[in-house]
Amino acid sequence: MIFDFEKLVRYHFGVFAFTGGGKSNLMSNILRRILLHTENTKVIIFDISCEYVFLLLDILADPNTAAKVILEHRIDSLEQFFNSVVKPREYEADERIKAGLQRIMEQGKVAYYIRPKQKVPTYSQFMDELENQRKGSVDRPHYMNAIDKIHDAILEYMEKNGLSENQEVNEDFVRYIDKVAAETVEELKVSPKSGLYAWATTRNTILDRIKRKHEEEQKETDALTVDKIREILEDKARIVCISISDPFIIKELVINLTQDLLARRKRKFKVKPYILFVFDEAQEFIPELSGSVGIDKKCSKQVETLLRQGRKYGLGACIATQRVAYLNTNALQQLHTYFVGTLPRPYDRALISDTFMIDKGILEKTLEFAPGEWLLSSYIATGIENVPIFIKADNAENEIEKYLKNNA
Ligand SMILES: Nc1ncnc2c1ncn2[C@@H]1O[C@H](COP(=O)(O)OP(=O)(O)O)[C@@H](O)[C@H]1O
Ligand SMILES: [Mg+2]
Structure with a gap:
C-alpha cells in the first residue's frame, strides 16, 4: 500500500477494532514509516498502556533518531525500565529487549514528568x-x-x-x-x-x-515540566513517547501540551514541521461529552479542538479505540482516513457506517478478519473516495524481532 504519509498526518486518521485486533501494532507500523519516509514530521504518542517503547524499540534506540521517552517516575536502573515497558506475551521475559532499552538510556533519551510544585501563576x-x-x-x-x-x-x-x-x-x-x-x-x-x-x-x-x-529544575535534569516537553518536541526530538499509565496525569499533559502547541502555531502562523499526536486507547482521551465530567470532559473538548483546528496549522492526530460508541462524535467526524478491523458489537459498526458512510454489508465482513486485516477508507490519502479497500498489515513484531536478532 502506497501512502501519502504527509496527507495521512495532516488529515487525521483512526483505527478501530476490538482488543487484540492489532490496533497498536498497526499504529506503530504507520508511525515507523512516517518517521522513516517523511523529511521532518514529528510524532508525540500519548501511550497510556505503555506499549510503544517495545513496539518502536528499533526507532527509539537508533542513534540517528532524536527521541525522548517520558515516564511517570524516575527510573534508576535498566531493570526498572524493563519492568515499566509492556510487552506482548511472547516477549514478556525476553532479555534481548534489555540491550535495546540500555541503548535508549545511554543516549539520554529517558526522562520523567514532574508536575509543577512551586505555584508560579500562568x-x-x-x-x-x-x-x-x-x-x-x-x-x-x-x-x-x-x-x-x-x-x-x-x-x-x-x-x-x-x-x-x-x-x-x-x-x-x-x-x-x-x-x-x-x-x-x-x-x-x-x-x-x-x-x-x-x-x-x-x-x-x-x-x-x-x-x-x-x-529545582537544575537539580533534576531528567525531570521535565510541560514547558520542557513542548520545547523538546518543537526543537530537537522527532519522536516523544509519553508512557504514563496514570489517567489523570496523562490527561493533564494532553490538555496542556495540545493547548500550548496549537496556540503557538496560531500566533506564529506556522504549519511546519508537521506534528502527529497519537491517542491510543482514545476512549480515555476523547470520551463522549454528555457522559463525562471534570478533567475527562476538558480533555475531550481539547482534543476535539485540536482535531478541528490543527489541520490548518500542521498538527495532525490519530486515534485508536475498541469502543467507537464511547467516543466524542464531533471528534470522530474530523477523521479523513480510517482503518476498520473486527468490531463485534453491532452498535459500533452502525456508528462507523453512519459517520463515514460505509456500507453496512461491507462492515459485516470485518467479523471474519484476523488481527492485522483491515478495511481502509480514505478521502485523501489513497485518492479513492469512500470505497473501502482490504489490506493486510505487516506484523510490527517482525520488525522488532529483526532488531532483537541483530542487536542482542
Ligand atoms: N499485522 C499483524 N499480523 C499478525 N499478527 C498481528 C498483527 N497485528 C497484531 N497482531 C497480533 O495481535 C496481537 C494484538 O495486537 P495489538 O496491536 O496489541 O492489538 P490491540 O491494540 O488492537 O489490542 C499482537 O500481539 C500480535 O500477536
Ligand atoms: Mg492496543
Whole structure:
C-alpha cells in the first residue's frame, strides 16, 4: 500500500477494532514509516498502556533518531525500565529487549514528568488576579483605567513574545509588568492605601517562586515540566513517547501540551514541521461529552479542538479505540482516513457506517478478519473516495524481532 504519509498526518486518521485486533501494532507500523519516509514530521504518542517503547524499540534506540521517552517516575536502573515497558506475551521475559532499552538510556533519551510544585501563576491566572481588582474599584473610573492599561500591557507582552495563556509567567515578564503597573498607578493617582496599589507594587513572591523553581529544575535534569516537553518536541526530538499509565496525569499533559502547541502555531502562523499526536486507547482521551465530567470532559473538548483546528496549522492526530460508541462524535467526524478491523458489537459498526458512510454489508465482513486485516477508507490519502479497500498489515513484531536478532 502506497501512502501519502504527509496527507495521512495532516488529515487525521483512526483505527478501530476490538482488543487484540492489532490496533497498536498497526499504529506503530504507520508511525515507523512516517518517521522513516517523511523529511521532518514529528510524532508525540500519548501511550497510556505503555506499549510503544517495545513496539518502536528499533526507532527509539537508533542513534540517528532524536527521541525522548517520558515516564511517570524516575527510573534508576535498566531493570526498572524493563519492568515499566509492556510487552506482548511472547516477549514478556525476553532479555534481548534489555540491550535495546540500555541503548535508549545511554543516549539520554529517558526522562520523567514532574508536575509543577512551586505555584508560579500562568498568564491567565495573572490576568484573573488583575481582573479581581475591578471589584472594589467600580466607582472609581481612574482605577478602571489603570486596570485596563495594565491589562493591555500584559496582552501586548504575550503577543510580542508568542506566549500562551496557560504558560507560567517568567522573570522577564514579572519585571516588565512590575514597572508598568507601578508607573500606571502613580500616573493615574491610585491611592497608595488601595488594594489595587498594593497589588500593583508587590511582585516579590512571584519572583521568589520562579527562582526556586529554576533551582529545582537544575537539580533534576531528567525531570521535565510541560514547558520542557513542548520545547523538546518543537526543537530537537522527532519522536516523544509519553508512557504514563496514570489517567489523570496523562490527561493533564494532553490538555496542556495540545493547548500550548496549537496556540503557538496560531500566533506564529506556522504549519511546519508537521506534528502527529497519537491517542491510543482514545476512549480515555476523547470520551463522549454528555457522559463525562471534570478533567475527562476538558480533555475531550481539547482534543476535539485540536482535531478541528490543527489541520490548518500542521498538527495532525490519530486515534485508536475498541469502543467507537464511547467516543466524542464531533471528534470522530474530523477523521479523513480510517482503518476498520473486527468490531463485534453491532452498535459500533452502525456508528462507523453512519459517520463515514460505509456500507453496512461491507462492515459485516470485518467479523471474519484476523488481527492485522483491515478495511481502509480514505478521502485523501489513497485518492479513492469512500470505497473501502482490504489490506493486510505487516506484523510490527517482525520488525522488532529483526532488531532483537541483530542487536542482542
Ligand atoms: N499485522 C499483524 N499480523 C499478525 N499478527 C498481528 C498483527 N497485528 C497484531 N497482531 C497480533 O495481535 C496481537 C494484538 O495486537 P495489538 O496491536 O496489541 O492489538 P490491540 O491494540 O488492537 O489490542 C499482537 O500481539 C500480535 O500477536
Ligand atoms: Mg492496543
